[in-house]
Amino acid sequence: MRHQLPLGIFLRAHSDLRDWLAFAREIGLETCHLAIHSSCLPTPSQRQWLAEVLRQYGVRVTVVFCLFEGEDYSDIPTVARTVGLVPAEFREERLGKAKEIADLASWLGAPAIGLHLGFIPDERNSPAYGTILAVTRELAEHCRKLGLALHLETGQETADQLLSFLNQLGEPNVAVNFDPANMILYGKGDPVAAARRLAHHVRSIHCKDALWADAPGQEWGREVPIGEGDVHFPELLRVLLDSGYRAPLTIERETAGERLREDIAKAAAYLRDLLRRL
Numbered sequence: 001m002r003h004q005l006p007l008g009i010f011l012r013a014h015s016d017l018r019d020w021l022a023f024a025r026e027i028g029l030e031t032c033h034l035a036i037h038s039s040c041l042p043t044p045s046q047r048q049w050l051a052e053v054l055r056q057y058g059v060r061v062t063v064v065f066c067l068f069e070g071e072d073y074s075d076i077p078t079v080a081r082t083v084g085l086v087p088a089e090f091r092e093e094r095l096g097k098a099k100e101i102a103d104l105a106s107w108l109g110a111p112a113i114g115l116h117l118g119f120i121p122d123e124r125n126s127p128a129y130g131t132i133l134a135v136t137r138e139l140a141e142h143c144r145k146l147g148l149a150l151h152l153e154t155g156q157e158t159a160d161q162l163l164s165f166l167n168q169l170g171e172p173n174v175a176v177n178f179d180p181a182n183m184i185l186y187g188k189g190d191p192v193a194a195a196r197r198l199a200h201h202v203r204s205i206h207c208k209d210a211l212w213a214d215a216p217g218q219e220w221g222r223e224v225p226i227g228e229g230d231v232h233f234p235e236l237l238r239v240l241l242d243s244g245y246r247a248p249l250t251i252e253r254e255t256a257g258e259r260l261r262e263d264i265a266k267a268a269a270y271l272r273d274l275l276r277r278l
């Protein structure tokens with residue numbers, strides 16, 4: 001059976017956005033996840049500019065991603081200390097910024113925002129766990145009033161931990177942004193097995209690949225171009241398609257370098273070919 005899922009690209013709302021949108025169209029990508037950094041939320045005139053360039057290039061934003069000032073991905077313990085809404089010292093300010101980003105997403109006509117919550121505490125009965133549930137619920141309610149979904153990106157917990165969190169949260173507009181490479185990079189479990197557990201919650205995907213670390217969970221795995229890593233994309237897409245996934249396949253390549261655009265173009269060709277064969 002031939003599937004026609006739209007392909008997309010993960011972009012940051014930097015000054016070179018126009019250039020990236022032109023590249024996206026050149027290789028036939030028609031959707032994007034647009035990352036907004038909390039330290040440079042667009043002014044009203046920048047908002048107009050954003051809407052205008054997106055319209056001009058005909059690229060549809062399917063998720064607006066929240067990046068926060070102070071986040072540091074240097075190594076896994078630093079991520080635990082600095083990323084998302086889990087670290088207490090940043091929480092209130094970031095919650096406010098995430099709401100502003102949701103307002104922007106709604107204004108742009110995007111259907112969802114996404115973010116890393118951070119390392120959700122293991123102990124379900126602990127006050128820390130309750131706090132994260134409460135803060136996620138508050139953001140989910142803000143999103144719901146705007147008609148938006150809230151997508152939690154995978155990576156910092158196992159599929160079972162995330163599933164348990166979603167079940168306890170019980171918010172119908174909260175879903176999963178499945179990043180299979182993150183499962184490997186953080187050492188949190190086989191991506192295909194994780195997709196099987198989470199499939200009915202997955203509403204967006206980052207198509208990214210990675211190799212396992214020698215000591216998974218203690219040191220980073222290594223991100224590599226799609227098709228060269230340990231994510232088994234044919235099986236992964238089969239699982240997601242079988243569960244009814246019909247949203248875009250959004251290509252993400254985090255490692256910058258001279259071959260960045262070449263890698264992304266190859267990823268698009270790889271995914272198109274795969275969709276034809278599935």
Ligand code: MG
Nearest residue numbers: 153179206252
């Ligand atoms: Mg990602």
